[in-house]
Amino acid sequence: MSDIAIARTAEQGAFGVRTVAILLVVGIAAFVGMVVLGAYAPDWRSGRNGGAHALSNAAVGFSGLVRLAAATGRNPQIVRNPHALGTEDLVVLTPESAATDMTAVLAQRAVKPTLVVLPKWLTVKDQRHDGWADYIAVLPAAQPEGVLAPQYPLRVRHYRGGGQPLKTLGWMPATLRFTAPRAMQTITGPGMRPVLSDQAGHVVLAQVGSRPLYVLADPDLLSNLGMRDARQARAALALLDWLNSTGATSIVFDVTLNGFGRSPSPLKLALEPPFLAMTLALAAALLLAGIQATASFAAPRRRARAIAFGKAALIDNAAALVRKAGRQGGLGDRYADVVRERAVGVFGVPARLRDGALDGYLDALAGRARFTALAEDARAARHPRDMLAAAQALHQWLWEKTR
Incomplete structure (x- = not known):
């Protein structure tokens, strides 16, 4: 199943972009002020x-x-x-x-x-x-x-x-x-x-x-x-x-x-040279990471569905499963039976005909190729290329009879 929503519903947030930006700026400024006051409060007594x-x-x-x-x-x-x-x-x-x-x-x-x-x-x-x-x-x-x-x-x-x-x-x-x-x-x-x-x-x-x-x-x-x-x-x-x-x-x-004494403060040490440069570099890196996380440089690209919609996608998925299992060579006989059943319905073959009589009836139909020969080629195919060629020949035979 897909992990992507089929339809996206637009939702309006409780706050606008400008309001959120102001809240972020005020919060960051308050946090920085609290850190500085905590580091230097003993010196300001x-x-x-x-x-x-x-x-x-x-x-x-x-x-x-x-x-x-x-x-x-x-x-x-x-x-x-x-x-x-x-x-x-x-x-x-x-x-x-x-x-x-x-x-x-x-x-x-x-x-x-x-x-x-x-x-x-x-x-x-x-x-x-x-x-x-x-x-x-x-x-x-x-x-x-x-x-x-x-x-x-x-x-x-x-x-x-x-x-x-x-x-x-x-x-x-x-x-x-x-x-x-x-x-x-x-x-x-x-x-x-x-x-x-x-x-x-x-x-x-x-x-x-x-x-x-x-x-x-x-x-x-x-x-x-x-x-x-x-x-x-x-x-x-x-x-x-x-x-x-x-x-x-x-x-x-x-x-x-x-x-009025005080012990050395690691926090104050981070806010004074020579470690101040490292602190500023880390702050700049966090700021850039935040900007990259919130700003988009191009239109977002949707991820593909795990299983596509439609009959063609279903057939492609089934073919992929057969191919993964290595069973392509055994499909020729079944495809020949599918073409025979479709021909019976298309040409109105009498229901009393079975097996050899049915194949003889189909061979008697006008055309350059005989159905039984094409079906035999499909049953004998073991390599995927041979099976594909036989299936295409059966499909062409049926197409010629119905055009």
């Missing part, structure tokens, strides 16, 4: 939570120092990926509590310039202003003391600073001149070598042993609160330059310790 980190614009944050470093050509980088902290440039770490795990970061920065800024203020997010923080009190000493513990035990002291200038080492740059905040936080501890101290000798910035690891006790020297003073801002930049390695190209501010 503003960090405006009132915390003490490089993304915060609160008084205790350090976004002002980042913007100032960018404006003066120091190329600051805010790092969200822990694996990017292996740079040779200065890395500024801003842990916000003693619960922050510093072990892995400090091990990674073992021989590379690193500045750890201790926490100082206890604040809450200001609900009236986005990114602001409300002051509550100075953190208990146990919080900053526990940041580097137990590897580097510290003792923290709070007192009123009085706005006196801080003392530096004699060979340090002249631009590195800080003024003590009114509320001072200083540190002491084994292996801490003073770099900045107040007039009484209390340590504000210390180097840990001989390593390029520095601890800033009072974050107000670098925070947004301190950047409102031009002299403090100038001294802050000078301090970062002095701490940075020779030939440094940037200053790195870490926010992974503040909860």
Whole structure:
């Protein structure tokens, strides 16, 4: 049977071609937008939570120092990926509590310039202003003391600073001149070598042993609160330059310790060079495949029926079956009987005649050939060509008698 419909019924769809095209375009655009947002959403977190980190614009944050470093050509980088902290440039770490795990970061920065800024203020997010923080009190000493513990035990002291200038080492740059905040936080501890101290000798910035690891006790020297003073801002930049390695190209501010870290994303990797070219090539290939699937380049050609209509097709199919079975040679005798039966009806042969008498009657009919001779040739044929010739001769005999 045929697997092609005999008649095609025209049906009208619920949507037009233009409507379907618009729906496809909108759907593809929405999907691409969702993929891009999913890949880059962690990078777009503003960090405006009132915390003490490089993304915060609160008084205790350090976004002002980042913007100032960018404006003066120091190329600051805010790092969200822990694996990017292996740079040779200065890395500024801003842990916000003693619960922050510093072990892995400090091990990674073992021989590379690193500045750890201790926490100082206890604040809450200001609900009236986005990114602001409300002051509550100075953190208990146990919080900053526990940041580097137990590897580097510290003792923290709070007192009123009085706005006196801080003392530096004699060979340090002249631009590195800080003024003590009114509320001072200083540190002491084994292996801490003073770099900045107040007039009484209390340590504000210390180097840990001989390593390029520095601890800033009072974050107000670098925070947004301190950047409102031009002299403090100038001294802050000078301090970062002095701490940075020779030939440094940037200053790195870490926010992974503040909860803004992220792991490498395979999806983001596919949307950035060098893999972006492969992604675009795949997208173009899918687009072309879609166009080829929906666009027709010529009139569609109907497939042929498995079994054709009509008597001729039925005869052709029957002949094909006989030919496939290899039985052509046995059809001569049967074809001779078919021609005899047709001749009886055409010529009105008396019904009483049978067998030899019937053949004698047909031989007596006028003509160049005798029926019995042609029938014998058909019965004797075994090769398809011989059988075809005999059948054509019988057909010609009958045609001559009836014309």
